[in-house]
Amino acid sequence: MPSTALPSRFSLYLDLIRWNRPAGWLLLLWPTLSALWMAADGFPGWHLLIVFTAGTVLMRSAGCCINDVADKDFDLHVKRTAQRPVTSGVVSVREALGVGTALALLSFGLVLTTNPPTIWLSVPAVLVAGLYPYAKRVIAMPQAVLGVAFSFGIPMAFSAVQGGQDWSLSAVGASVPPHAWWLVLGNLCWVLAYDTEYAMVDRDDDLKIGIKTSAITLGRHDVRAVMTFYVLYLGLWAWVGERLGLAWPYQLGIGVAAVQVVWHGWLIRTRSREGCFKAFRLNHWVGAAVFAGTVLAGWVR
Template identity: 65%
Template sequence: MTATLKFPLYLQLIRWDKPVGTLLLLWPTLAALWIAAEGFPGWHLLGVYVLGTFLMRSAGCAVNDVADRDFDRHVQRTAARPVTTGAVSVREALAVGAALALLAFALVLTTNTATILWSFVALAVAIVYPFTKRFFSMPQAVLGVAFSFGIPMAFASVQGQVPALAWWLLLGNLFWVVAYDTEYAMVDRDDDIRIGIRTSALTFGRFDVAAVMLLYGAYLVVWGVIGWQLGLGWPYALGLLAALAQVAWHYTLIHRREREGCFRAFRLNHWVGFAVFAGVVLGYAVRG
């Protein structure tokens, strides 16, 4: 089958029809970009990070599917993925992932030296993450670092350095990533027990719902304190309140641990990130 005929399979490989992952990466990265620039960062950096986020998330999906292909065939939700079924070969998937990563790196090259150097760390974390499910009881924490690394890179692009503020933002965002990816892991709990994958949902056990709520709370507290210190005022407070209201709603979706409710909570998480991002943008707009 030619590459042209396989193109729809490649789109399936990179989750073209499932943009949630890209949005979960995008909102905290753009929020950090606004904070680093103390307002609108300019069209060049905005374009670099919007397109770069899409490219790296897509590349990550290809690598993840290769790493998990032997596990995915035993999980109802992932059994039809193109690498798992053999519709796309391992070599093809890696080639697609490498091409997308190279395109993202070409965008990074238009920034500065600090961003280029940090991009190698980000790539290393993204590659390592899929394999941590085999030996680490909390692989979601590694994903949290990978999904938060746009934050220090955004600061590097704007300021040429990564101050302590960026790492505090990364820490807060890591709490959020572990929260929503635990919801995701709760969907596959039975399958993961059967095939021996380690996840935060299994590690937290019967305290999984409480842990998710505490992680959400830690995220909002860390980002809330930072916003208060930056003087982002009432618009940012409204954004946090909107995020908090969604978190409360998520509790109603996951507290019974039903697959459909947990998966719905995960899929809608990008609105939590958007609420916080909107608060940042409006906060700087009002502050002038």
């Protein structure tokens, strides 16, 4: 059989980590970089920019590997996920775990170039990311666990910029200011919004196989809840920006994000698979608007 008849292992691994679908890691990247700019009061330097950008991509890719292994039996019964590499059998569980471990170790290697508080914070970040795929078996709204996992880049960004070389655990708290945790709470609300949209796409399949999601838990209140989460996210981030004295482009970025949120509300109003998936898929532009506002605010003093 010609070698071209079968996809190369490398192309299968790229499919495993969703390389052709960057929206997933962009959802992590924009709030992390926004926090990095806030912590540094402007450009954070090339070292931290590379560390957090590459680390975000690597950890999201590692998370895809773990998630696909954990969900391989569930994904088989969901239209959208039935052909994922692990579920379809073209990539073995052992291979997927090997790829995920290698990517996570590369990401940890990047963290080691920062400082002790950031290294400490990376430990619970990895633990929560590893637990998320199993949360949907026991927690009514596992999207909240994902929200915690997707928000760890924010305190890590502040600790990388403002932390010192003290290895004590108390130094971790000292390196992350209170407003960073408000950003985390706001980002958690954003994740609840867009991942509920994502769960609305698969609600019928998820009900059949018996897993728990926020779309199922919220029921007929799902659209209203999604819009409430969006408002809380943008409200909290706008408030933090005001407290930090960020210039007007930041609030303009929040405004551009809010316009997109209104559009997303229109897309999901009928709960159609196509509308909900489109809203989820385009959410990274909401984060991009906030990040752009953060960067521009640093130029306008």
